Amino acid sequence: MTEFIPPGTRFHPLPSPFAMKRGGELQGARMAFETWGQLNASGDNAILILTGLSPDAHAARSADNAEPGWWEAMLGPGRYIDTHRWFVVCVNTLGSCKGSTGPASIDPASGEPYRLDFPQLSIEDAADAAHEVIRALGIESLACVIGNSMGGMTSLAFLLRHPGAARTHINISGSAQALPFSIAIRSLQREAIRLDPNWNNGVYDDATYPESGMRMARKLGVITYRSALEWDGRFGRVRLDQQSQDPDQPDEEPFGLEFQVESYLEGHARRFVRRFDPNCYLYLSRSMDWFDLAELAGGDVLTGLARIKVEKALAIGATTDILFPLQQQQQIADGLRAGGADAQFLPLDSPQGHDAFLVDIERFGPAVAGFLADI
């Protein structure tokens, strides 16, 4: 399966072998990343961005890649994360197919893609791999780690496993442990992929890409990334053009697309499939289910969070998020505060659900900028 690496991506080799938390190790693995801005002489202006499941390292346009990035409105000269002030690093997560080593990468032992021979992947592995990049860039201590969604989990693992690696933390729509509703959604997404005959236990190529399974998985993802409230206003019961004349007119295809919301999901699915490797999706999805700071700490979640030592923290969430609900960001703030941090919880009244941090920049941007202005 092809990897999908944006131009301008930089790479850092991981120590070889790189031991994985749940067993096994990687030989000759690498991490993909991009940077913006300049590290200052005292090395204290570095920010690390850890991403959700699907983004690459191209968070914003750069000298080497003029295409807008996935967080373009947030990051750049004069933007909320101002690259005149900050040296910003975004890593593509370990296990992805966008430059960092993952199940779609070539296994040096066989000369073939790892596929399901990739060792079991945990959020902790992704955190350790990101830490290697930071060390390689000569950063002793980050000014801030910012993690979104899955990256919020990765941030907590990073901070717990690498004390002193960051002075502050912004956790956006993240969680300290996976809960059963989100586990159930992800389990069903994986089942959709595994049920696609083309998945074939992970052995497919471009000609036999498990497209229908990935479409289902992506559509279910989009449903849980947004919110009913947003869609009531955005789509309501509006039908696709060809049917707007007479809603009672029999369909050409009785169970085909009829409502705008169905077409919206279809569009999202089309833009996603064939641009993400299904095995990587399975590995990353499962790593989120496994993540549990309580388990890591050998206690409860608050105990785990309280073992993280940062000076200052901000946990932001959207009131309409059903996948990483607001209580989870409240818990992160409470736990980090119990560990001694000056930690704030900021619920934002965004209609866009879990994805709000990607689209409601009007609310999330000032929140991030306000925190960074004070550190």
Place this chain on the structure above:
Amino acid sequence: MTEFIPPGTRFHPLPSPFAMKRGGELQGARMAFETWGQLNASGDNAILILTGLSPDAHAARSADNAEPGWWEAMLGPGRYIDTHRWFVVCVNTLGSCKGSTGPASIDPASGEPYRLDFPQLSIEDAADAAHEVIRALGIESLACVIGNSMGGMTSLAFLLRHPGAARTHINISGSAQALPFSIAIRSLQREAIRLDPNWNNGVYDDATYPESGMRMARKLGVITYRSALEWDGRFGRVRLDQQSQDPDQPDEEPFGLEFQVESYLEGHARRFVRRFDPNCYLYLSRSMDWFDLAELAGGDVLTGLARIKVEKALAIGATTDILFPLQQQQQIADGLRAGGADAQFLPLDSPQGHDAFLVDIERFGPAVAGFLADI
């Protein structure tokens, strides 16, 4: 495809032909129903129950069927809907596979199951067909129509299209129009079925039943029928027994079931597939998307609701319902009140989401009984 008809089910032939709202007609169709209690001499103690998508007419045990019904705790002698007082009728919805005519029934024109030759099914057709049963039973005017979930939609269509057919109404976790979040969920459920190669454009038999598509559809259903809150308490992060010893132990099957919540979904799916006809599921599912009282009334939803004339009404919902959210029951109460009814909205703080009316009988039972005591 087999139909699934409980013993003791009674049948009423529909007028033949029976014209369908979106075009086409049924020849020799029938409705399945059960009754409990006795119609009194003045004929004013009858209650009609209209169901959600999947139930049959066997709401509770009866003289002809000692098996517990799907609303056993609610209905019976001395229960919340007390069959000492009330003559209760429950109909299996038109389009189902549990006795009433639907896509799995034999088309008299061909001698084969209708499959996709069944005419397009609307909630209004189901309402009209239920009304035929009520007339055949000699009921001039129902004391109450009670509709749950999809049956809440059917109730509103019944009341709008058959003025005077009922004096009061209890709408439970229902809605006056389908909104985009629930349309999206149902669209994805249908896509899962249609993607199953065994579905084969509706042409399958017991040996080629599209099981994996139905499993996916059911699991997604169950996720949206319950609530994250309930599952946090009920499942948390508890693992299946075989893995409880060491959560980091590599799985036998890397993407197999590991958490209790996954096993719970699997159990629900197993109990559902092969007991429901996939084509019937598709038709009933789509009929809900199409339902819109605003469209029926040629105005907005409140206008449509206000055209319904009942003396008294109660709209009940669960605070944790994401599929038919509470605002929709609030809207029903507001609209019926605008039409002159003494209408109350009752939000119940049940953790079980949309399914609460089936399981949280402690809350829903007294609410229903309280309303019935005053009519």
